[in-house]
Amino acid sequence: MNKFKEIVEANRAWLCLDCGKCSSVCSITLNLIEGYTSPRLLVETAVASGEDITLEDPLLWSCLTCQRCSEICPSEVNFSAFVQGARQLAFDQGLSGSCTHSGMIQGWMRMMADPDLEQDRLGWLPDDLAVDQDSDTIYFPGCLPYYDAAFGELGFEGLAIARGAVKILNALGIKPRILENERCCGHDLYWQGDMETFQKLAALNLEIIQATGAKRIVTTCPECAYTLRTTYPEEIGDLGVEIYHLSEFLADQPLLKTSEKSSGLESGKVTYQDPCRLGRFSGVYQQPRDLIASLGYELVEMDHARSTSICCGTSCWSSCGQVNKEIQISRLEEASSTGAGLLVTSCLKCQIHLKCAQKIPGGGDSSQMPIRDLTTLVAERI
Template sequence: MKLSQEQINYCMECGVCTGSCPVSRVLPTFSPRQMIKRTLMDRDETVLQGRELWACLTCARCSVRCPVQIDFPEFARTHRELARKEGNLPHLTHHGTLQAISSLQTRNVKQHRTDWAKEVGKFQPTGDIFYFVGCAPYFDVALPFGGGSLETAKSILVILNRMGIVPVMSEDERCCGHDALWSGDEATFRKLAEKNLEAIRASGAKTVLFGCPEGYTTFKHQIPKHFGKLPFEVLHITEFLAQELPGAGISFLPVSDEDGAVTYQDPCRLGRNAGIYEPPRDLLKLIPEIRFEEMGRNRENALCCGTSAWIECTKCSKSMQIERLEEAVGTGARTLITTCPKCRIHLTCAQHDTDMNLNIADLYTFLLKYMEFKGEKE
């Protein structure tokens, strides 16, 4: 959908969106307000034919501050669909490898999605709790800086097992479709969603857990828009662990000097898009003697990791990533924790161009490192 008539009527052209946009700080020609204004003047063609449409991070920093609640990420997404029809396409990063993997999963291909898990822990084909792994296992193979994405998936499975939970994991799971949707390719998104819904229904699961914020928000918000109310509960793993882990009889060892103080990167999809800010912080507080140092820009004001949907990775992206790393180092923290595989990948990649001494880790591997285990539930 385009902007509603009500939003158009109430747009005050205040410029808060442009003033809040991290892209506009690096690329002065980029302005959400100007893109909206051109649309209101019936000059959609200038938006659809320009590169600015693809520069938007869809990070929602503008939307959470907009006084009339204009959903600019949705504006960008729907206009990208129209731009594709006119031949205006995004620049794919990593030679389009991740897009190719996603596209292949729309077909009836034989997969080995759970092979990595057989040596790690226990899972089953049917049951009440489904662990939706997503594309993380592909990242380590496809990207030069995979960021330990498979390690993240392994850690989540081990933690669930130690809590006495044997989750469902499916060979028939597919990419969640997030990247296709936000790149204006709704057809691919719908095909992937249909296959995922079929796999989850076949498992009999009542709750689906997501380690990836993008998969979570896709199922929480986007798939219901296209397919109606879901027949299962959708939870991000931080929500589930923050609720269940304190009462699971698991204790934690004190944090080591090696990791030092820690800080936390709020992913855009988990934070501004889903409003999940406290569960990750609550989980970190389970570790004794941990020293948590908050970055100045946190929660709804957090800075994006610089790119989305594996498109338009530019000097602008690298500038934001280095800025964020400098902010993390400035807190005095030695370890930067995140709950998003893409945040970890992008920040790790950017760090290779610096001399900053900062550990970049995912929350689940970090928790598992300090989890005291006596073997009762394995």
């Protein structure tokens, strides 16, 4: 059987009922400026017309792989995985989506696949934070040092998230180990279909992490957490350690002693953006909400929250255009209309993408809404 048919079958694409539920929730379909595309249509193309036409379809590259369609699909078609599989085939044929930011991010990710690389990535660690290179708990900041360098101008919190995470772990009595030469987890290259580089990165991380003998990894990036926990075992091998997003990890720990310091918000109301890889992909909805409540904030939910949450509008640094900006602006408006004074998320990319959209002129109140990572919000209260 050819590879494309395998991908169609493995992801149940041929069981599509043509019911159109996916089209009614797909952020790309709903915000299209011209033409028409939808998950249903791409699946139909795949089944009826085959590989060549499918790999040329615009949705193959614009799909956010946010999993919103699969969440609602009555036939359990795994559309995101189907898209990923088809992108692998396309990538092998030299096709790819358009990279954002001139390919800078894919550039550093691919450069990290060099086994001889000796990064200098720990300069962000101040002396007052305690780390222990023999610890059985690793803090995995992912590409945060790089994003900090690239997106500081947006007002992105960047390495404050990493420092906050170490401060929180220290408050729990944990001095984490931080790897001097960890690589990008490979999430974005995997979802773009670049399996060769993904596997190189994953193999390097596997070797580096297993050599530490650590028992657990805590990360502040939902994409790192999902990739290390779920994609690595499927594609390269089990790391043999427990993987946690910080919000999950804190849920299992004794309650942090947080100060009564004023939230600085007039209403004390905040709203929360569920990251796709933490929410729909990992089922972590409640833990971040409990943390927000523990800080004394009142959480006011957006209309689309938890499993119906809307993606921040761009994924794997690919195909960002007018449609994506429409998604981001409407999401910001939805956040603003809750009456909350602060938008909290637990994914660095949600923060980067939404802050980028706030720079678009004429955004109104929603473009002024502060956006914070849950990590820094907790850390400032310790």
